Amino acid sequence: MKEYSTITIAxxxxxxxxxxxxxxxxxxxxxxxxxxxxxxxxxxxSDYSRRIVVMRGAGxxxxxxxxxxxxxxxxxxxxxxxxxEGPGPSLSGVIxxxxxxxxxxISLIHGAACGGGFNFALASDIRIAGASAKMNVAFIKLxxxxxxxxxxxxxxxMVGTSVAAELMMTGRFIHAERALATGLVSEVxxxxxxxxxxxxxxxxxxxxxxxxxxxxxxxxSRAVEIEDLSAVIRIEEHTQRECMEAGFFQPTLGARGTKxxxxxxx
Numbered sequence: 063m064k065e066y067s068t069i070t071i072a073x074x075x076x077x078x079x080x081x082x083x084x085x086x087x088x089x090x091x092x093x094x095x096x097x098x099x100x101x102x103x104x105x106x107x108s109d110y111s112r113r114i115v116v117m118r119g120a121g122x123x124x125x126x127x128x129x130x131x132x133x134x135x136x137x138x139x140x141x142x143x144x145x146x147e148g149p150g151p152s153l154s155g156v157i158x159x160x161x162x163x164x165x166x167x168i169s170l171i172h173g174a175a176c177g178g179g180f181n182f183a184l185a186s187d188i189r190i191a192g193a194s195a196k197m198n199v200a201f202i203k204l205x206x207x208x209x210x211x212x213x214x215x216x217x218x219x220m221v222g223t224s225v226a227a228e229l230m231m232t233g234r235f236i237h238a239e240r241a242l243a244t245g246l247v248s249e250v251x252x253x254x255x256x257x258x259x260x261x262x263x264x265x266x267x268x269x270x271x272x273x274x275x276x277x278x279x280x281x282x283s284r285a286v287e288i289e290d291l292s293a294v295i296r297i298e299e300h301t302q303r304e305c306m307e308a309g310f311f312q313p314t315l316g317a318r319g320t321k322x323x324x325x326x327x328x
Contacts (some may be wrong), residue, residue, distance in 0.1 A: 064101070064102075064105075064116075066102070066124055067094060068082070068092070068095035068098055069081060069082055069083055069095065069098050069099060069102065070083050070120075071102065071258055073112075073214050074324070076112055076113040076114065077086050077112070077114070077116065077267065078112050078114070078115045078165075079085075079118070080102065080115055080116065080117045080118070081120050081257040082095070082118070082119045082120060083120045083123070084120075084122025084129075085119075085120040085122070085123075086121075086133075086153035087126070087129055087132075087227045088119075088121065088122060088123040088125070088126035088173070088174060089119040089120060089121065089123055089124065089125045089126060090125065090126045090127060090129035090132070091125065091127065091128050091129055091132075091153065091178050091278055092129045092136070093132070093136060093178070094230065094293070096151055096152070096153050097151040098153050099156045100152065100159060101151065103108075103156060103159035103163050104159050106163040106164070106165055106315075107159070107162060107163050107164070109126055110272065111265070112165055113165055113166065113268065113272055113275060114165055114166045114167075114168065114223065114264055114267055114268070115165050115166070115167045115168070116168045116170060116260050117167060117168065117169045117170075117182060117186060117263070118169070118170040118256070121173075122172075122173045122181070123173030123174040123175070124169070124170075124171045124172055124174065124175040124179055124195070125175055125176070125179025125182060126174045126176050126177075126179060126181050127173070127176040127177025127178045127180070127200050128153075128177055128178055130207040130299040131202055139165065152179055154211055154212075155205045156182075157181055157182075157185045157211050158172075160185040161185055161283060164279065164280070165276075166187050166188070166267055166279060167185070167186040167188075168187065168188045168189075168190065168260055168264075169182065169184060169186035169188070169189045169190070169196040170192070170257070170260055171183055171189060171190070171191045171192060171197065171247070172191075172194050172253045172256060172299045173192075173194050173195065173196070174196055174197075175196070175197040176198050176200040177195070177199070177200035177201060177210075178211060179200060180197045180200070180213075181211040181212060181216075182201060182210065183197065184213065184216035184217060184220070185212065185216065187279060188263065188317065189241075189248060190244065190247060190248060190249045190250075190251065190256060190259050190260065190263070191238040191242065191249070191250045191251075192238065192239055192252065192253035192255075192256050192318035193250060193251070193252050193253060194238070194252065194253050195237065195247075195250075196237050196238075197235065197236050197241065197246075198233055198234060198235045199217075199229050200233060201213075201233075202230065202231060202232065202233040203233040205224075208233070209230065210228030213230060214226075214229075214230070215255065216303055217229065217230065219286060220244075220245060220246055221244040221245060221246050225244055231254070238250045260265055271310035272310075273304065273305050273308045274305050274310060277304065277305060280301070281297055281298060284297060285297070285298075
């Protein structure tokens, strides 16, 4: 496993615990972190041994966004964008890699998740917030558009157009309880309980078949872009056949009197 300088990866079986590790800068993004995150998620695309990634921040925050001190002193300038010519790491590329890798990504958000840090949370599959979490679209505060790194794609789909417009046009913070009420996060716990909440979720996720988990993420990502219900159902049916042919389908699990049914009735 590669060694990185701005992120740490702790592997527990099929689960990677990815920690953004610049706590002295509230895990703000510099060029090195962008490159390392891009590289890490790029390697996941072909590594099915890892099924879940838990993304979190060291210290007092999840990620405070782009490190403006680094930006103002670096001779390298802004991280590359999706429209730059040629292959290579970019901040938008990190977002794209997060969405295209087959692993389920869980973000544990505490403290600030701003700008690019907020987009990491949005690009995750499941978000759990600590009580201290506060998230905002920081770009509008910098004289830029609030539409950046997929914000205008993710946020309206998650919270609706009115709340999304408010957040994107004002840069206001959304705190943990409102994030839960709007469906932006699935759970709010005390900051020191984030790891425990993740482990409970991981146990349920790992109970699913590996291909079933991958295909669920894949089809959900495709389905949100398709308005034709019949087209979505065709994709779902094709995916179910793939799962059956992979040998993981166990119809007896739902049979009357099984442990699964007894657990469901309790």
